[in-house]
Amino acid sequence: MKEPNREPGQGVFDLVEEAVHLLRGAPLQLHAAYAVGTLPFILAFLYFWADMRRGAFAREHAAPGAAGMALLFLWMKCWQAVFAGALRAQVAGRAAEPWTLRRAGRLALAQMALQPSGLFAVPLALAAALPFPWVYGFYQNLTAGGGEPGNMGGACKTAAAQAGQRMGQCFLLLNVLFLFAFLVWINTVAAMALLPALLKMLFGVDTAFTQAGMYSVLNTTYLACSFALTYVFVDPLIKAVFVLRCFYAQSVGSGEDLKAELARLCAASPGSPALLESRP
Amino acid sequence: MLSLAQQHCLNHPAREAAAQCPECRHFFCRECITEHEDRILCAACLRRLAQGAGARRHPLRALGRAGLAVGGLLTAALFFYCLAQLLLLIPAAWHDGTLWKSFWSTVE
Numbered sequence: 001m002k003e004p005n006r007e008p009g010q011g012v013f014d015l016v017e018e019a020v021h022l023l024r025g026a027p028l029q030l031h032a033a034y035a036v037g038t039l040p041f042i043l044a045f046l047y048f049w050a051d052m053r054r055g056a057f058a059r060e061h062a063a064p065g066a067a068g069m070a071l072l073f074l075w076m077k078c079w080q081a082v083f084a085g086a087l088r089a090q091v092a093g094r095a096a097e098p099w100t101l102r103r104a105g106r107l108a109l110a111q112m113a114l115q116p117s118g119l120f121a122v123p124l125a126l127a128a129a130l131p132f133p134w135v136y137g138f139y140q141n142l143t144a145g146g147g148e149p150g151n152m153g154g155a156c157k158t159a160a161a162q163a164g165q166r167m168g169q170c171f172l173l174l175n176v177l178f179l180f181a182f183l184v185w186i187n188t189v190a191a192m193a194l195l196p197a198l199l200k201m202l203f204g205v206d207t208a209f210t211q212a213g214m215y216s217v218l219n220t221t222y223l224a225c226s227f228a229l230t231y232v233f234v235d236p237l238i239k240a241v242f243v244l245r246c247f248y249a250q251s252v253g254s255g256e257d258l259k260a261e262l263a264r265l266c267a268a269s270p271g272s273p274a275l276l277e278s279r280p
Numbered sequence: 281m282l283s284l285a286q287q288h289c290l291n292h293p294a295r296e297a298a299a300q301c302p303e304c305r306h307f308f309c310r311e312c313i314t315e316h317e318d319r320i321l322c323a324a325c326l327r328r329l330a331q332g333a334g335a336r337r338h339p340l341r342a343l344g345r346a347g348l349a350v351g352g353l354l355t356a357a358l359f360f361y362c363l364a365q366l367l368l369l370i371p372a373a374w375h376d377g378t379l380w381k382s383f384w385s386t387v388e
Contacts, residue, residue, distance in 0.1 A: 048360070052367035053375045062364040070356035113348035116356035152345065154317075218377030220370075253315065 012172045019240035022091060030086050034236055037079020041072040042228045049224045070116070077115045078108050080239060081146025087243045088144065093260040110152050114142050133170045137163035140242035162249045170245070177238055185230040192226055193217055290322075301325055 048065050052058050082099075085107075089096040097103070118139040125135035141159035148155070163170070196209035209216050216222055251257035287297035289309035297307035303325035313320050321329070367375075373382075 048364070049367065052364045053370075054372065058364070058368055062361060062368070066360035066364055067357045069360040070353055073356050073360075074353065109345050109349045112352040113345065114352065116352040116359070119356060119359040152348070215377045215381045220375045220377075222377075253318065 010166075010169070012169060012176055015169075015173065015241055015244055016176060016237075019237055019244055022087060022240045022244065023236055026087065026090060030083060030090075031236075033079055033086070034083040034239075037076045037083070038232060038235070041069075041076040042232060044069060044072050046221070046225060046228055050221050053221060073119075074108075074112050074115070077111045077143065078146075080235075081107055081111055081143050083236075084144045084239050084243050085146060085148070087240055088148075088247060091244060091247050091260065092256055093263045107146050110155055111142075111146055113152060114156065115139065118142075133167060133174055134163050136174065137170050137242070137245075140238065141246055143239060144243045144246045158250075162246050165249045166245075173241060173245075177234070177241065180237075181230055181234045184233050185226060188229045188233070189217065189226045192222070192229075303329070 048069055051061055051065065055061060086096045118135075121135050122132075122139060125132040138159050141162045142155065145155055145158055145162075148158075193209075196207045199205045199207065200210045212219070248257060285296075287300075287307035289295040289297055289312055290306045291312050292309050295309040295311075298310040299313045299320045300307050301313065301322040302319060303321060306322065308322050313322055314326060315321075316326050316329070
């Protein structure tokens with residue numbers, strides 16, 4: 001019988017499973033860092049959506065609102081890069097590098113310069129279908145490698161090279177992740193529809209949702225809320241998966257996965273400290 | 281010129297050469313070379329390149345980076361402005377979901 005391929009970072013489901021374990025093992029501060037970046041953007045986005053939908057002075061608000069959203073988007077991307085950088089350190093089994101003003105400034109500048117083009121490029125790639133895995137992977141890799149030292153051009157080159165590696169795996173991975181996101185979205189919509197009904201049934205509390213009836217589900221703000229919640233639930237997993245993909249892609253050249261495994265083995269068996277000394 | 285198999289390390293003449301440094305063109309054994317950005321380099325050239333990368337920083341480079349960041353901010357603002365215009369264009373009946381209500385009542 002043919003031996004299954006057990007090389008780390010190869011199997012799609014193995015990668016997703018490892019990403020889940022990575023997130024579960026991450027300290028609370030790391031999740032807090034993600035929330036600090038993402039939640040303000042999500043809340044502001046929902047407010048912006050609702051304001052543009054029915055605000056009396058929406059046209060006057062559009063330009064300053066868009067500027068505020070842009071700032072919060074970049075704020076989110078910077079924190080997501082911090083989150084991904086810490087995950088990367090965790091998977092490599094090393095302590096996260098301390099944050100200096102210089103490092104934070106370099107990260108912020110790189111994310112500000114590179115990520116916004118993704119707002120146009122990702123939907124366009126989705127419309128064209130075929131380049132989508134590469135484009136989406138490229139922007140995720142930019143986040144995953146955001147905390148790494150190096151210049152902006154180097155980060156772009158690395159992200160592009162890593163996006164081009166194992167394209168079949170990336171394609172399958174995105175299918176699995178988007179199917180998972182769809183299931184999460186269905187559950188979110190169901191929970192959002194059922195909770196107000198349960199609240200009315202059990203406690204007699206009437207809300208705008210129960211008053212609007214079943215058609216409130218078709219309200220675009222309601223749908224935007226469900227998509228935003230799905231993003232908050234699923235995006236950390238996507239970030240963790242791409243952190244692992246980048247880690248394994250880089251390990252082909254650096255052997256970092258072997259060093260991490262060696263460190264883990266040495267930590268598990270304290271009788272062999274000599275092995276650790278061989279680490280650079 | 282002798283081939284790689286016939287060369288010896290510049291630092292360790294007793295050892296056979298394992299690679300030629302693309303920068304200084306000298307031959308080195310496995311211990312004297314290292315990989316840097318997908319290139320095999322000798323330790324001296326790597327040190328020189330690292331120092332050079334630090335020294336080459338141009339004062340306008342920081343300005344260029346800041347310009348790129350401002351460009352990124354404007355791109356993001358443009359995207360959200362376009363989104364706002366799109367949301368303003370959509371009729372209120374579509375936003376509220378009442379469009380579907382009247383559609384279903386017509387069907388029934």
